Amino acid sequence: MITRISEETLNTEYEKAIRHTHELIDLYPREPFPRFILTSIYMYMLRSYWDYPADGHYPRYKKKFKDAAAEARKVCDEYPVEDAMVYYVRGMVLGAEGMVHLQDGEWLDSYSLGKNAVASLEKSLELDPDNYDAYLGLGMFEYYCSKLTGMVKILAWIVGFSGNSEKGIDYVTKAMNHGRYGEGPAKVFLAFALIEFENKLEQGVEMARSLRKQYPRNYVFIEYIVRAARKLPDERVSEGIGWIESCVKTPDWRKDVILFAPYNLDMVDYVHASLYMEQGNYAPARELLEPLASRSASPSAFSTEVNLALLMIYKKTQNHAKAEHLYSVIMHNKSINNSHAKAREILKG
Numbered sequence: 001m002i003t004r005i006s007e008e009t010l011n012t013e014y015e016k017a018i019r020h021t022h023e024l025i026d027l028y029p030r031e032p033f034p035r036f037i038l039t040s041i042y043m044y045m046l047r048s049y050w051d052y053p054a055d056g057h058y059p060r061y062k063k064k065f066k067d068a069a070a071e072a073r074k075v076c077d078e079y080p081v082e083d084a085m086v087y088y089v090r091g092m093v094l095g096a097e098g099m100v101h102l103q104d105g106e107w108l109d110s111y112s113l114g115k116n117a118v119a120s121l122e123k124s125l126e127l128d129p130d131n132y133d134a135y136l137g138l139g140m141f142e143y144y145c146s147k148l149t150g151m152v153k154i155l156a157w158i159v160g161f162s163g164n165s166e167k168g169i170d171y172v173t174k175a176m177n178h179g180r181y182g183e184g185p186a187k188v189f190l191a192f193a194l195i196e197f198e199n200k201l202e203q204g205v206e207m208a209r210s211l212r213k214q215y216p217r218n219y220v221f222i223e224y225i226v227r228a229a230r231k232l233p234d235e236r237v238s239e240g241i242g243w244i245e246s247c248v249k250t251p252d253w254r255k256d257v258i259l260f261a262p263y264n265l266d267m268v269d270y271v272h273a274s275l276y277m278e279q280g281n282y283a284p285a286r287e288l289l290e291p292l293a294s295r296s297a298s299p300s301a302f303s304t305e306v307n308l309a310l311l312m313i314y315k316k317t318q319n320h321a322k323a324e325h326l327y328s329v330i331m332h333n334k335s336i337n338n339s340h341a342k343a344r345e346i347l348k349g
Helices: 002-010 014-027 032-047 058-078 084-103 107-127 134-146 150-158 165-178 183-196 201-214 219-231 234-248 266-279 282-295 301-316 320-332 339-348
Strands: none
Touching: 002 014, 002 032, 002 183, 014 032, 032 058, 032 084, 058 084, 084 107, 084 134, 107 134, 134 165, 134 183, 165 183, 183 201, 183 219, 201 219, 201 234, 219 234, 219 266, 234 266, 266 282, 266 301, 282 301, 301 320, 301 339, 320 339
16 A cells, blocks of 8 residues: 555655545554655645745645644654654654755754754664665755755754765665665655756656656656756757657647646747757747747746747748737737847847
8 A cells, every 4th residue: 555655646646645545544543654654745745836836725735744744743752662663754754844844945944853854764774774765864865955055055054964965865876776665756856866966867867757657647757857858968959859759748748747736838848849949940849839829828937938939930930920920929018037128139130
C-alpha cells in the first residue's frame, strides 16, 4: 500500500493518495509512518506552487499540511519505545515543515526546524545504520543550505548552517540507490538539482525522462525538461527540440497531465518555438506560436512574449501584412515589460 500511495503521489493523483493513506492510518493508528506519508502528500501539494502563483486553495492545503505534521509529531512523541523509524519520521516531518517555511520566506523558522530534523535523522542512523532513507533528508538539507544566497546565506551561517552541495548529492544518491522508500523522491530532487544548479543537463534530463515515463500525469517532470532545454547553448538547440518532441509531447500529453498548480502548458510550445527560432527555422516556430496567440484572451506577460516572438517571425519572413497587424495589436494593448519599445525595435530591424 505504501508503494501504491507513493506512485499515486508522484503521479499527482493526490486525492487517491490521501484516501489510501487514511485507510492505512485507520489500520495502524499509533504507527508514525502513515502519518508521515500524509504529511508528505500535503508537502508535495504545497511545493507544486513554488514557482507559480498560488490560487485560492493554497491556504487550505497549508492548514491540512500543518495539521498532518502536528499529528505525525504527536504520534512520534507517544511511541512507547526508542526506535530508528520513529526518529526517521520525526526528522522527515520536521524537514517537510522547514521546507514549507522556506517556501514562504520564513527563514528562521525554517533553519530551526531543519536543525532539529538533522538531529533526528542522525539519531535514526545511529540506531539503524542501514536506514538509508534517512540520507534523503540529510542530503536535501545539506544541498539547499549550500545554495542559499545574499542575506539569507549570512543568516544561515550565523546560526551554524553552511551546507555542502557535493555531500548533499552523495547522500541523496545513497538514498536513491539503497533506500527502502526513497528512490522516487530522491530522483525528483536530483533531476531538479542537476538541471537547475549543477548544469549537468544530460544527467538531469535522463532522470526527468525516467520520471516522466513512470509518472505521466505529473507536469513537474515536463517543466524540468523544458527548463533544461532553455538552458542549452545555441549550438545544441536541436537537442532541446529532440527532448521536447520525444519526451514531453507524448500522445495526448495535454489530456494526461494533471494541472494541480497553475502551470501554463502553453509554455512548452513557446519554448519549442523559441528553439526553432534560434535555429532560424521559422516555419515550425510559426505553426506553434500562431495557435498560442489566438488563444490569448487578454494581455499578459506570457501572451506579450508570444506576440513579440511571432512579430519577429513575420518580420524575418517578410510577411509585412501580418507583421503590421500584429504590431497594431501589441501597441493597442498595455505595454508589459517594455513591449511597445520592443515591438518598434523589431519592426524597424
